[in-house]
Amino acid sequence: MSQFVVGLPLAAFCGLLAAAFLAPFDVLASAGRAQRSETGHAEAEGPSAGSRPAPPARLTAAESWWAAFRRGFSAPWEGFGFLCRYPRLWWFGVVPVVLNLIVTGAALMLFLVTAIWIALSLHPVFPEGWLWGVVQFFCVTGLVVLAAGLGLVLYVFLQGSLIGYYLAKLAREVELQLGLPPSRITEVSWRYEIMDACRDVVSLIVINGGFLLLHIVPGIGSVLGIAGSLYFDSLLFGADYLDYPLALRGKRRQEKQEFLKSNRASVLGLGVAVLLVTFIPVVGAVQLASAVVGAVLLYRRLQPQAESDEESRAGSAELQGSGNE
Numbered sequence: 001m002s003q004f005v006v007g008l009p010l011a012a013f014c015g016l017l018a019a020a021f022l023a024p025f026d027v028l029a030s031a032g033r034a035q036r037s038e039t040g041h042a043e044a045e046g047p048s049a050g051s052r053p054a055p056p057a058r059l060t061a062a063e064s065w066w067a068a069f070r071r072g073f074s075a076p077w078e079g080f081g082f083l084c085r086y087p088r089l090w091w092f093g094v095v096p097v098v099l100n101l102i103v104t105g106a107a108l109m110l111f112l113v114t115a116i117w118i119a120l121s122l123h124p125v126f127p128e129g130w131l132w133g134v135v136q137f138f139c140v141t142g143l144v145v146l147a148a149g150l151g152l153v154l155y156v157f158l159q160g161s162l163i164g165y166y167l168a169k170l171a172r173e174v175e176l177q178l179g180l181p182p183s184r185i186t187e188v189s190w191r192y193e194i195m196d197a198c199r200d201v202v203s204l205i206v207i208n209g210g211f212l213l214l215h216i217v218p219g220i221g222s223v224l225g226i227a228g229s230l231y232f233d234s235l236l237f238g239a240d241y242l243d244y245p246l247a248l249r250g251k252r253r254q255e256k257q258e259f260l261k262s263n264r265a266s267v268l269g270l271g272v273a274v275l276l277v278t279f280i281p282v283v284g285a286v287q288l289a290s291a292v293v294g295a296v297l298l299y300r301r302l303q304p305q306a307e308s309d310e311e312s313r314a315g316s317a318e319l320q321g322s323g324n325e
Contacts, residue, residue, distance in 0.1 A: 053082075053085070053086070053177065053178065055178045055179060055300050056297050056300045056301050057301065058300065058301055058302075058303065058305065058308055059301050059302060063265075065265045066265075068263065068265035068266045068269070069265045069266065069268060069269040070269060071266055071269065071298065071301070072238065072265065072266035072267060072268065072269025072270035072271075072272075072273070072298060073269035073270065073272060073273045074269075074273075074294075075266075075269070075270050075273065075291070075294030075295060075297065075298040076270070076273050076274065076287050076290045076291040076294045077290070077294070078293075078294050078297055078298075079289075079290040079291060079292065079293030079294025079295070079296075079297060080286070080287070080290035080293075080294075082174070082293050082294075082297060083289065083290060083293055086177060089170065089173055089174060089177065089293070090289075092166070092169050092170040092173050093170050093289035093292075095166045096163045096166040096167050096170065096288055096289060096292075097285045097286060097288065097289055098285075099162055099163045099166070100163055100284065100285040100288045101285045103155060103158040103162065103163065104155065104278070104284055104285065106154070106158070107154050107155040107158075110147075110150070110154065111147055111148055111150075114144075114147040114150075115144045115147055115148075138222065141222065145225075145226070145229075153201050153205060155278070157198070157201045163288070164188075165188070165189075167244060167288070167289070167292045168188035168244055168247070168248070170289060170292055170293070171244035171245060171248060171292050171293075171295070171296050172185060172187075172188075172248055174292075174293050174296045174297075175245065175248055175296060178296070178300065179311075179312075180248075180311060181311070181314045183314070184249065184311060184314055185248050185249075186247065186248055186249065186250035188244075188247050188248065192247065203236055207229065207232045207233070207236075211224075211225040211226075211228040211229045211232075213225075214228070230275070231268075233271070233275060234268055234271035234272045234274075234275050235264070235267060235268055235271055236271065237270075237271035237274045237275050237278075238266075238267035238268055238269070238270035238271030238272075238274070239256075239260050239267055239271070241270055241271075241274065241291050241292060241294075241295040242259075242260065242267060242270065242295050242298070242299060243256065244292055244295055244296065245295060245296045245299035245300075246259065246299070249307075259302075263302050266298060266302060270291070270294070270295060270298065273291070274287070274291050
C-alpha cells in the first residue's frame with residue numbers, strides 16, 4: 001500500500017515533467033518561425049532603432065500601497081506580453097526555461113518524497129485518539145514545512161547559480177530592445193550570480209529557520225510562522241528579479257537596497273506572483289522568463305527621473321553618432 005501511495009504521485013509527476021520538456025522547444029520553434037516571417041533572419045547584435053518599442057511610461061506620481069502591489073504582481077504577465085510581441089527574445093529565454101524545468105523537478109521531487117516519507121513514518125508512532133491525532137497533525141505539518149523550506153533553499157541556490165547567468169542575458173537583450181545604450185550596461189558574471197545565490201540561501205535559512213521556531217506555539221504559532229515566511233520569502237524573490245535591471249546598470253548594494261525599500265509594495269507584489277507559480281511545471285518555467293522581462297519593465301516605470309533622462313540622452317547620442325558614421 002505504501003508503495004502505491006508513493007509511486008502513483010511520483011509516476012504522474014514524472015509524466016507531467018517529461019511532457020513539460022517539450023513545451024520550451026515548441027515555444028522556441030514558434031518564435032523562430034515568427035521571427036523569420038517578419039525579418040527573414042535573426043538579429044545578432046540587437047534591434048535596430050526603428051524596431052525598438054517605446055519604453056514603458058515612468059510613473060510621475062506616488063501610488064497607493066495596493067496600486068503599487070498590483071503593479072508588481074502583474075509585472076510577469078506584462079513581461080509575457082512583451083515576449084509575445086517580440087518573439088526574438090525567446091531565443092534568450094529558452095535555456096533558462098529548460099534549466100528551470102530540471103531544477104523545479106529536482107526540488108519538487110525532493111519535497112514530495114520527503115513529505116510522504118514523513119507522513120508514513122510518523123503515523124504508526126502516535127497512539128489512537130483525537131488528542132494524539134491533533135499532536136500528530138502539528139508534528140507532521142512542522143516537518144513538512146521544514147521539508148518545503150529545504151526544497152526552496154535547493155531551488156533558490158540552483159536557480160541562482162545555474163539559471164541566473166542566462167536570465168541576465170535575457171534581461172540585457174530586453175534593455176537593448178528598449179534602447180538602453182550598450183555602453184551603459186554592466187555585464188553580469190557567473191561569479192556574481194553564484195555569490196548572489198549564496199546570499200539568498202543564507203537569508204532563506206535564517207528567515208525560515210527563525211519562523212519555524214514559532215511552530216512550537218500551538219495554533220497561532222503555526223499561522224504566524226507560515227505568514228511571516230511567505231512575506232519575507234516574497235520580498236526576497238521580488239528583490240532577486242529586480243536585481244537584474246539594477247545589476248545591469250552597475251548599481252552598488254547600498255543603491256539597490258535604497259531602491260527596494262522605497263518600492264517595497266511593488267517588490268512584494270512581484271515576489272508573490274513569482275512564488276505562487278514557481279513550482280508549477282511548465283507554467284513556472286515560462287513565468288521565470290516572463291518575470292525577468294516584467295522586472296525590467298517594472299524598473300523602467302519606477303526608476304528615478306534623473307537616471308531615466310540621462311539614459312535617454314545617452315541613447316540618443318549613440319544613435320546620432322552611429323548615424324553620422
